[in-house]
Amino acid sequence: MRLILLGPPGAGKGTQAIVLSKKYGIPHISTGDILREAVKKDLPLGKKARSFMEKGELVPDEIVTGIIVERLKIDDAKKGFILDGFPRTLKQAQALDEALKKESIYIDLILYFETSPEVAIARLSGRRVCKVCGYNYHIKNIPPKKTGICDQCGGGLFQRPDDKEETVRNRLKVYEDQTKPLVDYYIKEGILRKVSGDLDVKELFHRFFLRYSPKRSWYDSLKKR
Numbered sequence: 602m603r604l605i606l607l608g609p610p611g612a613g614k615g616t617q618a619i620v621l622s623k624k625y626g627i628p629h630i631s632t633g634d635i636l637r638e639a640v641k642k643d644l645p646l647g648k649k650a651r652s653f654m655e656k657g658e659l660v661p662d663e664i665v666t667g668i669i670v671e672r673l674k675i676d677d678a679k680k681g682f683i684l685d686g687f688p689r690t691l692k693q694a695q696a697l698d699e700a701l702k703k704e705s706i707y708i709d710l711i712l713y714f715e716t717s718p719e720v721a722i723a724r725l726s727g728r729r730v731c732k733v734c735g736y737n738y739h740i741k742n743i744p745p746k747k748t749g750i751c752d753q754c755g756g757g758l759f760q761r762p763d764d765k766e767e768t769v770r771n772r773l774k775v776y777e778d779q780t781k782p783l784v785d786y787y788i789k790e791g792i793l794r795k796v797s798g799d800l801d802v803k804e805l806f807h808r809f810f811l812r813y814s815p816k817r818s819w820y821d822s823l824k825k826r
């Protein structure tokens with residue numbers, strides 16, 4: 602299965618991608634995670650991306666597109682993948698289409714997380730991330746067993762710098778201006794389905810599994826290409 606998760610910052614794309622990746626045994630590929638890792642290690646990519654990320658702006662298309670085209674060539678992506686945070690502009694979507702076409706493969710489904718700005722802001726301001734393993738928590742919705750400590754590895758939790766209120770507002774604006782137009786682009790392609798991103802994690806997964814599983818007849822109704 603080749604899946605794209607689309608939706609505003611804080612919609613829960615990354616959280617759901619982890620659940621789906623385990624369920625289907627396909628890699629979760631997040632441009633945000635790849636860029637953050639490059640910033641943390643002070644790699645040339647991180648040096649280019651850092652200032653954009655700190656302001657909540659998008660990193661230039663040619664940089665992120667190159668990352669994804671290369672990542673999709675790795676063997677583990679041959680049987681399918683979940684893209685989280687890519688594409689984010691029309692240029693990125695067109696570049697992805699081109700790259701996949703060359704390999705004669707296509708995206709099966711775009712899952713669009715419709716999420717209210719209030720929910721997105723509340724989720725981002727409460728998000729805490731493990732310094733060591735990167736696991737995500739939320740101080741109210743998905744709290745760790747011990748405050749400030751990761752359940753998975755015992756690492757300390759921190760707030761992402763771009764989850765500060767002012768940057769969050771800019772990220773939501775950037776999303777409205779540059780990423781939301783992709784909804785119409787993919788509706789025209791006939792492969793977009795909407796889910797409510799406001800649902801809790803388990804409920805959202807059950808909706809996906811019951812209604813969007815490839816084994817369901819619903820899947821046959823997607824436009825075949």
Ligand code: AP5
Binds near residue numbers: 685
């Ligand atoms: P990126 O990391 O992709 O950030 P984002 O899209 O803003 O998404 P988030 O990670 O903030 O939200 P999410 O929807 O994954 O929510 P999550 O599951 O974590 O990008 C960061 C930056 O990198 C960008 O600003 C840009 O600069 C750059 N970048 C990345 N990709 C790019 C691209 N393609 N082009 C150009 N630049 C790019 O959940 C959020 C919180 O809510 C967590 O605390 C979680 O525990 C909680 N939660 C999740 N789901 C639920 C639920 N269902 N119910 C209750 N709580 C929930």
